[in-house]
Amino acid sequence: MNEPKLAPKYGTAAARWAGIGPYYGMFPTAFTDRAVDEYTRPGDTVIDPFAGRGAAIFSAATAGRPAVGIDINPLGYVYSNAKLKPVGYKAVIDRLGLLAEAAGQYRAIAETLPEFFHYCYSPPVREFLLAARTHLNWRRSNTDRVLMALILISLHGKQGSALSNQMRQSTAMAPNYSVRWWQEKGLTPPEIDPVTFLAKRISWRYVHGAPQTSNAVVYLNDSLQYLPRLAREVREGKRDKAKLLITSPPYHNVTNYYYDQWLRLWLLGGPEYPDTYASNCYGGKFSNQYQYRQLLEQAFAKCKPVLADDAIIYVRTDQRESTYRNTKAALEVNFPEKRITEIPRPMPPQSQTKAYSRGGAPKRANCEIDLLLTAR
Numbered sequence: 001m002n003e004p005k006l007a008p009k010y011g012t013a014a015a016r017w018a019g020i021g022p023y024y025g026m027f028p029t030a031f032t033d034r035a036v037d038e039y040t041r042p043g044d045t046v047i048d049p050f051a052g053r054g055a056a057i058f059s060a061a062t063a064g065r066p067a068v069g070i071d072i073n074p075l076g077y078v079y080s081n082a083k084l085k086p087v088g089y090k091a092v093i094d095r096l097g098l099l100a101e102a103a104g105q106y107r108a109i110a111e112t113l114p115e116f117f118h119y120c121y122s123p124p125v126r127e128f129l130l131a132a133r134t135h136l137n138w139r140r141s142n143t144d145r146v147l148m149a150l151i152l153i154s155l156h157g158k159q160g161s162a163l164s165n166q167m168r169q170s171t172a173m174a175p176n177y178s179v180r181w182w183q184e185k186g187l188t189p190p191e192i193d194p195v196t197f198l199a200k201r202i203s204w205r206y207v208h209g210a211p212q213t214s215n216a217v218v219y220l221n222d223s224l225q226y227l228p229r230l231a232r233e234v235r236e237g238k239r240d241k242a243k244l245l246i247t248s249p250p251y252h253n254v255t256n257y258y259y260d261q262w263l264r265l266w267l268l269g270g271p272e273y274p275d276t277y278a279s280n281c282y283g284g285k286f287s288n289q290y291q292y293r294q295l296l297e298q299a300f301a302k303c304k305p306v307l308a309d310d311a312i313i314y315v316r317t318d319q320r321e322s323t324y325r326n327t328k329a330a331l332e333v334n335f336p337e338k339r340i341t342e343i344p345r346p347m348p349p350q351s352q353t354k355a356y357s358r359g360g361a362p363k364r365a366n367c368e369i370d371l372l373l374t375a376r
């Protein structure tokens with residue numbers, strides 16, 4: 001690909017919004033900007049069936065390409081569509097003010113939250129979060145979704161830069177483990193006013209306003225269920241075939257996208273404990289190799305009717321044997337007419353391989369690889 005055309009890091013609205021929000025396996029924006037620039041022309045449609053936080057779709061949308069993504073995880077949906085359908089600064093600040101007024105009603109209920117929440121958040125933060133959890137209609141309202149996304153980013157992280165007691169920003173640890181750790185270290189939740197804290201961050205995000213985006217959306221759904229609907233729209237002439245499929249499917253046996261995000265999913269209305277996510281529901285860690293292969297093969301098969309014959313397919317994956325082998329095979333089965341070029345990637349700082357590699361990981365664990373499919 002061509003050399004990146006780098007904008008100053010936070011010098012434009014698009015650059016400030018692209019960072020919404022922390023997500024495993026998130027594509028670096030510079031990479032998706034380049035891919036969209038190199039492999040499509042304005043007006044060409046871009047698709048990502050495992051869209052995550054919507055990095056590829058956002059790059060397409062800010063470069064004047066219609067784009068459609070799908071992700072099964074509500075967190076990916078909120079982050080993606082907050083960027084793709086932003087609203088004005090005042091709407092978000094006004095909504096924050098309404099939550100501040102509502103928070104007082106949650107004093108009693110905040111007391112009844114499990115122990116974890118008492119160690120993680122100060123009382124005003126707990127009350128505010130309960131108000132946000134109850135009142136923000138992130139599925140339907142663009143304003144509520146933007147505000148929710150901006151709260152989710154700060155929901156946990158380093159003391160001082162987040163609403164929580166000391167935590168990682170990327171993943172929420174298990175409740176019992178966290179409580180023990182805070183107790184051992186004598187750490188207490190920060191005494192902050194959540195509204196002042198968030199208002200400052202919202203202002204930062206809007207310094208250059210909201211980004212201009214083309215017709216783009218990420219649907220909250222299972223790709224296997226939703227892709228046939230896109231195919232029908234293509235058949236009915238309501239949607240153009242895509243010229244670029246760019247995606248990064250989940251990796252085999254690396255992370256459970258739900259368990260590791262249980263606290264953010266709680267704010268979106270999920271359970272107060274992560275145990276529900278420990279099993280293989282929602283794909284789990286994609287640890288069953290047969291099911292993993294089926295998912296990839298079927299997803300790519302269902303992409304075919306929405307792709308132009310000369311579409312470019314760009315898939316970023318993990319070099320570890322099972323992920324790499326299954327992903328490549330799923331592509332070969334579905335696109336035998338295309339040539340596959342392999343492009344090894346140096347380890348990006350926030351790749352899912354790096355974030356979730358544990359000691360003793362297989363030899364090939366330190367690299368990602370891009371599979372580029374073009375006409376022979």
Ligand SMILES: C[S@@+](CC[C@H](N)C(=O)[O-])C[C@H]1O[C@@H](n2cnc3c(N)ncnc32)[C@H](O)[C@@H]1O
Nearest residue numbers: 025026027050052053055071072073222223250
């Ligand atoms: C590696 S992440 C994609 C990250 C993305 N490239 C980004 O920039 O944020 C893989 C995504 O696949 C999603 N996923 C897994 N199974 C899915 C399915 N059946 N349908 C749609 N999305 C799925 C996960 O929720 C996860 O967000």
